[in-house]
Amino acid sequence: MKKLSFLLFFLLCSTIVLAQSNQSVEMADELRSSGKIYVVIATICIIFTGLAIYLFSIDRRLKKIEKGN
Amino acid sequence: MKFIYQTWWKVIAVILVFSTLITGLLFPVPALPILHETIRNLYFHVPMWMGMLTVFVVSVFYSIKYLRTGKEEYDLAAVECVNTGLLFYSLGLVTGMMWAKFTWGEFWSGDPKQNSAAIAFLLYCAYLVLRNSIDEEQKRAKISAIYNIFAFPIMIVLIFILPRMTDSLHPGSGGNPAFGRYDLDNGMKIAFYPAMLGWSFIALWIATIRFRIRLIENKKNAIN
Numbered sequence: 001m002k003k004l005s006f007l008l009f010f011l012l013c014s015t016i017v018l019a020q021s022n023q024s025v026e027m028a029d030e031l032r033s034s035g036k037i038y039v040v041i042a043t044i045c046i047i048f049t050g051l052a053i054y055l056f057s058i059d060r061r062l063k064k065i066e067k068g069n
Numbered sequence: 070m071k072f073i074y075q076t077w078w079k080v081i082a083v084i085l086v087f088s089t090l091i092t093g094l095l096f097p098v099p100a101l102p103i104l105h106e107t108i109r110n111l112y113f114h115v116p117m118w119m120g121m122l123t124v125f126v127v128s129v130f131y132s133i134k135y136l137r138t139g140k141e142e143y144d145l146a147a148v149e150c151v152n153t154g155l156l157f158y159s160l161g162l163v164t165g166m167m168w169a170k171f172t173w174g175e176f177w178s179g180d181p182k183q184n185s186a187a188i189a190f191l192l193y194c195a196y197l198v199l200r201n202s203i204d205e206e207q208k209r210a211k212i213s214a215i216y217n218i219f220a221f222p223i224m225i226v227l228i229f230i231l232p233r234m235t236d237s238l239h240p241g242s243g244g245n246p247a248f249g250r251y252d253l254d255n256g257m258k259i260a261f262y263p264a265m266l267g268w269s270f271i272a273l274w275i276a277t278i279r280f281r282i283r284l285i286e287n288k289k290n291a292i293n
Contacts, residue, residue, distance in 0.1 A: 025100035041094050048090055052083045055274065059079070062281050069285060 073277035078270055085267030093260040103172055110168050111257065116264045117161035118228075120272030124154040127273065129221045132214035144210035145283045147217060148200065153276040155193055157268075162186060173238050182232040182239035189224040196220055 031037045072078075093112035101108060128150035135143035166176045169183070177183060196216055203209035232239060 025102050026105055027100050028106045037094060041091055044090050044094070045087065048087060052087075055271075055278070056079070058278055059076075059274075062278060063074070065285060066281065069288060 073280070079274050082267050082270030082274060085263040086271060089260045089264040089267065093264065096256055096260055098257060107168055107172060110164065112260045112264045114161065114164040114168060115261075116268035117157050117164060119265045120268040121154045121157035121161060123269035124150040124157070124272045124276045125221060125224070127276065128154065129218055132217040135210060135214045136218075139207075141206070141210065141287070142284060144214065145287060146280050147214060148197075149279040149283055150276045151193060151196060151217065153272055153279060155190075155197075156275070157272050158190055158193065162190065169238075178238070180232075180239060181235045181237040182228075185227040185231055189227040192220050192224060192227075 028037065031040075089112050093109055098106075098108050128147045131143045131147040131150065134140075135147060165183070165186070169178065169180070170176045173180070196213060199216055200209055200213045203212060233241065
């Protein structure tokens with residue numbers, strides 16, 4: 001009986017923990033469901049691509065100068 | 070040092086970071102209170118520190134090499150690595166402050182992590198001040214190399230060890246869960262590890278570009 005009540009108690013504990021984790025945490029679900037997160041991703045990707053191309057071009061120019069020296 | 074003139078690793082770095090821009094923003098993350106979507110900062114804020122750490126390690130490596138050989142270019146490599154590291158340091162600090170505003174309530178709340186990061190920042194600024202205050206080239210190179218070797222472990226202790234031993238609000242400190250808990254049971258690794266690797270190589274890339282410019286400048290100054 002004691003064991004059983006312990007078991008019940010622990011089970012209850014776990015349900016309390018579960019209930020707490022089920023409290024909704026606000027995430028950017030709306031942005032995701034309306035598909036507009038892709039706009040953000042596209043923006044960031046364009047910026048990063050631009051920066052990467054810029055870095056590569058600096059690299060190339062440097063190579064030319066190094067050859068000239 | 071043929072490695073720094075090659076292109077393949079730069080392409081890989083760009084691809085890695087590019088992939089994390091997509092996976093980092095789209096892949097599911099655990100819904101945690103307070104953090105909410107800012108948990109995705111793990112893919113962008115933390116890699117800044119990784120990039121900083123990479124170039125600082127390289128800088129220490131070249132400082133040691135300079136002390137062993139006395140070759141001037143090793144000294145130049147060490148300085149340019151620190152310069153690049155400080156750029157990533159600033160980016161890490163600013164993104165961290167930005168995040169703190171929305172999770173802790175204030176840009177700067179005097180958290181141990183923030184304070185010791187600021188101290189370590191000054192430590193590296195002092196390195197540059199020290200360098201610029203010595204006119205004689207060999208003396209400057211030698212003293213700053215020694216300073217750099219000592220500054221590095223102090224920076225590690227200040228940023229990565231001390232805040233973890235006290236009560237810090239920062240994830241991964243003082244009983245707060247680090248990324249280890251978030252990513253082990255979730256798919257966060259998929260975006261996190263490529264981000265760490267990619268940004269480290271981008272930091273290294275910028276450092277090599279600075280170093281190559283410095284070499285040309287140095288050559289020009291020697292002729293005149």
